[in-house]
Amino acid sequence: xxxxxxxxxxxxxxxxxxxxxxxxxxxTLVFGVMDFINLAHGVQYMLGAYLAVMFYALTGNFLFALIxxxxxxxxxxxxxxxxxxxxxYGRDHLDHVIATFGIILFLNQGVKFVWGAAxxxxxxxxxxxxxVALMPGLLYPVWRLVIIGSGLAVAILLYVLVTQTRIxxxxxxxxxxxxxxxxxxxxxxxxxxxxxxxxxxxxxxxGVMIAPILSVEPGMxxxxxxxxxxxxxxxxxxxxxxxxxxxxxxxxxxxxxxxxAVDILRLFMAPSPAxxxxxxxxxxxxxxxxxxxxxxxxxxxxxxxxx
Amino acid sequence: xxxxxxxxxxxxxxxxxxxxxxAQEKLKVGVITTLSGPPAVLGQQLRNGFQLAVKELGxxxxxxxxxxxxxxxxxxxDVAVNKVKALVDRDKVDFVVGPIFSNILQAIMKPVTDAxxxxxxxxxxxxxxxxxxxxxxxxxxxxxxxxxxxxxGKYAQxxxxxxxxxxxxxxxxxxxxxxxxxxxFKGEIVDEVYVPLNQLDYSAELSRIxxxxxxxxxxxxxxxxxxxxxxxxxxxxxxxxxxxLSAFTVDESTLPAQQDAAIxxxxxxxxxxxxxxxxxxxxxxxxxxxxxxVPATYAFQAYDAALLIDSALKxxxxxxxxxNALRAAxxxxxxxxxxxxxxxxxxxxxxxxxxxTKVAKRPDGKYQTxxxxxxxxxxxxxxxxxxxxx
Numbered sequence: 001x002x003x004x005x006x007x008x009x010x011x012x013x014x015x016x017x018x019x020x021x022x023x024x025x026x027x028t029l030v031f032g033v034m035d036f037i038n039l040a041h042g043v044q045y046m047l048g049a050y051l052a053v054m055f056y057a058l059t060g061n062f063l064f065a066l067i068x069x070x071x072x073x074x075x076x077x078x079x080x081x082x083x084x085x086x087x088x089y090g091r092d093h094l095d096h097v098i099a100t101f102g103i104i105l106f107l108n109q110g111v112k113f114v115w116g117a118a119x120x121x122x123x124x125x126x127x128x129x130x131x132v133a134l135m136p137g138l139l140y141p142v143w144r145l146v147i148i149g150s151g152l153a154v155a156i157l158l159y160v161l162v163t164q165t166r167i168x169x170x171x172x173x174x175x176x177x178x179x180x181x182x183x184x185x186x187x188x189x190x191x192x193x194x195x196x197x198x199x200x201x202x203x204x205x206x207g208v209m210i211a212p213i214l215s216v217e218p219g220m221x222x223x224x225x226x227x228x229x230x231x232x233x234x235x236x237x238x239x240x241x242x243x244x245x246x247x248x249x250x251x252x253x254x255x256x257x258x259x260x261a262v263d264i265l266r267l268f269m270a271p272s273p274a275x276x277x278x279x280x281x282x283x284x285x286x287x288x289x290x291x292x293x294x295x296x297x298x299x300x301x302x303x304x305x306x307x
Numbered sequence: 308x309x310x311x312x313x314x315x316x317x318x319x320x321x322x323x324x325x326x327x328x329x330a331q332e333k334l335k336v337g338v339i340t341t342l343s344g345p346p347a348v349l350g351q352q353l354r355n356g357f358q359l360a361v362k363e364l365g366x367x368x369x370x371x372x373x374x375x376x377x378x379x380x381x382x383x384x385d386v387a388v389n390k391v392k393a394l395v396d397r398d399k400v401d402f403v404v405g406p407i408f409s410n411i412l413q414a415i416m417k418p419v420t421d422a423x424x425x426x427x428x429x430x431x432x433x434x435x436x437x438x439x440x441x442x443x444x445x446x447x448x449x450x451x452x453x454x455x456x457x458x459x460g461k462y463a464q465x466x467x468x469x470x471x472x473x474x475x476x477x478x479x480x481x482x483x484x485x486x487x488x489x490x491x492f493k494g495e496i497v498d499e500v501y502v503p504l505n506q507l508d509y510s511a512e513l514s515r516i517x518x519x520x521x522x523x524x525x526x527x528x529x530x531x532x533x534x535x536x537x538x539x540x541x542x543x544x545x546x547x548x549x550x551x552l553s554a555f556t557v558d559e560s561t562l563p564a565q566q567d568a569a570i571x572x573x574x575x576x577x578x579x580x581x582x583x584x585x586x587x588x589x590x591x592x593x594x595x596x597x598x599x600x601v602p603a604t605y606a607f608q609a610y611d612a613a614l615l616i617d618s619a620l621k622x623x624x625x626x627x628x629x630x631n632a633l634r635a636a637x638x639x640x641x642x643x644x645x646x647x648x649x650x651x652x653x654x655x656x657x658x659x660x661x662x663x664t665k666v667a668k669r670p671d672g673k674y675q676t677x678x679x680x681x682x683x684x685x686x687x688x689x690x691x692x693x694x695x696x697x
Contacts, residue, residue, distance in 0.1 A: 002518065005515065005518045008514040008518075009514055012510035012511050016508065117345075117348045118563050119561070119564035120563075120564055121538070121565070121566060139543070139544055141539075212538075213508065213535070213538065214507050215507075215534035217531050219344060220531075223505065255511045258511045259512075262500075275500075279501045279502065
């Protein structure tokens with residue numbers, strides 16, 4: 001277990017962490033502000049990737065594809081909100097779950113219908129396609145650094161938006177007491193719609209950024225959605241700051257666990273059982289972490305105020 | 308009044324049996340394959356390959372009109388069992404062809420074969436059914452599961468690779484795969500890594516491979532897992548330094564997504580689209596024309612399954628009533644397999660050749676695997692000796 005390997009794995013953990021943050025940020029806003037459980041959030045991530053593939057095929061330019069995909073993801077998010085979700089806000093959480101689960105099934109089948117079942121691929125922008133030597137013997141793919149950088153940039157942007165702007169103030173106020181904000185003459189419906197569209201766009205952004213690394217296929221959002229829910233539960237529902245820290249924490253715990261669990265077990269176990277037990281423990285680590293957090297701090301690490 | 312009703316009932320029952328008798332005229336084949344979820348593309352290849360053969364034979368198998376009933380197992384054993392029971396009990400199929408995945412095969416084996424229906428697997432071929440639990444109603448047109456993996460082990464051993472790094476998903480087939488490689492490879496195994504099934508990001512594993520710097524890696528990562536791993540393997544700059552050996556990881560089902568990232572990577576298989584014989588050339592051209600995709604092994608093995616049924620029914624003059632005669636006719640495997648050498652072993656698994664394959668980009672811009680060398684010639688699987696059938 002050399003230092004270089006440890007540093008690389010930490011970077012890998014960070015990269016997974018910021019990706020989770022991009023998805024969880026929208027999810028936690030929607031959940032926190034509107035009290036709405038949106039299982040279809042993972043599908044919006046998938047859709048971002050598919051849209052980018054489609055626009056790349058049309059334009060042949062990654063940047064254009066990114067911008068167009070973000071726009072389309074935003075529009076689609078608004079459309080979903082307008083057509084379906086706004087009729088569900090006042091209702092029970094179980095209704096949310098069932099309706100948005102239906103949307104998952106519908107859209108997973110839909111992308112298969114439009115783009116086919118075979119996995120697709122989004123080429124990486126040429127200038128970011130290589131690896132850089134961070135120190136001698138330590139190569140790291142540039143694109144993963146780009147993901148880390150853009151994720152951090154979005155985190156800063158969100159922080160500024162939420163704490164420094166009027167919209168951010170309304171969002172925070174709306175999360176605490178929607179009725180009061182509404183009574184003060186703010187169109188809370190429209191505010192919710194903006195938040196929702198923005199969350200959908202963030203998920204789409206995550207999908208576009210990961211598409212050059214992962215294959216773009218139906219159902220790609222389903223596994224990441226579970227992780228995103230773990231993130232917002234650990235971070236505290238509705239809290240952007242909590243989502244950010246929890247996402248990094250989970251990224252690191254998951255990656256380092258997968259990477260070193262077997263080595264650590266080998267210190268006091270025979271190699272063969274260590275090889276069997278190690279991966280099993282590694283894949284449980286984040287859920288163990290979640291259980292511990294819930295036990296000691298039932299409302300998460302950084303619960304949003306007023307909830 | 309009562310008598311009128313009973314008469315009507317009897318009449319109705321008779322009409323029903325008439326209908327049933329008429330339906331018997333048409334040969335019925337149930338195809339059970341995975342058509343939903345990420346691995347749907349494998350299942351489609353299977354279905355397409357089978358339907359192409361039936362179409363080329365003029366909608367007939369062994370001279371009988373055939374009705375092909377396709378069912379999606381959704382990669383869920385319980386769903387598969389229900390659908391297979393419906394095929395056997397309600398549709399009264401004569402043959403069941405499928406599935407793709409081994410866990411589905413384990414689930415449907417008993418319901419199909421116990422009903423006296425012939426089960427032909429055009430892909431999954433688990434070791435238990437090749438050995439102790441071999442079954443006279445069960446035939447395999449693909450391989451025994453670990454044979455494709457053994458190709459890489461044998462090749463690594465023969466080509467002087469010293470340090471080999473192994474990786475597979477953490478489930479039974481993954482462990483079987485690595486066992487298959489290790490059977491022939493006697494050099495140093497640097498590490499043996501199991502990842503969760505359907506893991507998508509391999510950053511942590513790739514960093515470890517880079518740190519271990521082996522001569523070669525062997526991975527078994529089917530479907531989307533393989534697509535992701537290969538792309539990331541190339542992005543991490545490892546593809547030029549470390550030899551890449553695999554099975555079910557770079558094939559025509561994953562290549563459309565892997566594209567250039569997979570060029571030059573090795574696999575092990577019983578067939579490749581460029582296998583040089585006239586029947587295969589015709590098949591590949593027809594498949595590409597019909598489905599606008601390069602066929603993978605799943606398609607060719609299903610195509611062979613249809614040819615096998617056709618040949619057996621020709622021998623029995625279209626009759627499926629005498630099961631012993633039917634089984635004997637199938638066992639003769641009197642058809643021209645797309646892979647050339649093919650005959651059934653005592654356990655109803657094939658004796659065939661295996662090749663090292665390599666990914667190449669064709670002049671028309673599509674990607675396919677191509678044969679590099681023959682690694683095993685007319686090889687039986689190593690479980691046949693445990694099978695009591697003669």
